[in-house]
Amino acid sequence: MPKPESFVTLLAEDGFRKLADGEEVQVGDIAIYLDDDGQVDHSALVVELVQGYGFGRKTPWVLSKWGAGPEVRHRYNYGPYSTNVEFYRQKKWI
Numbered sequence: 001m002p003k004p005e006s007f008v009t010l011l012a013e014d015g016f017r018k019l020a021d022g023e024e025v026q027v028g029d030i031a032i033y034l035d036d037d038g039q040v041d042h043s044a045l046v047v048e049l050v051q052g053y054g055f056g057r058k059t060p061w062v063l064s065k066w067g068a069g070p071e072v073r074h075r076y077n078y079g080p081y082s083t084n085v086e087f088y089r090q091k092k093w094i
Contacts, residue, residue, distance in 0.1 A: 016088040030088045033081045042081040
């Protein structure tokens with residue numbers, strides 16, 4: 001896997017920005033999973049926001065490929081990867 005800083009640089013070059021703490025996740029955002037060492041471990045696409053799994057907020061559901069396994073739709077914080085997740089959004093093009 002690439003180093004986190006190079007992966008984040010790639011996202012920035014492609015017009016993505018990291019969401020601020022408390023900023024609402026939206027469909028189309030990218031979830032980046034970091035391991036205990038801060039290395040990029042996995043990524044997923046936010047495909048749905050579901051009410052009822054959080055504390056008054058909608059919970060992001062993502063689509064991702066689990067290694068050699070299937071492509072899976074799941075809650076962002078469920079699966080074989082870390083729950084240390086950062087969300088990124090592509091800036092709007094004018």
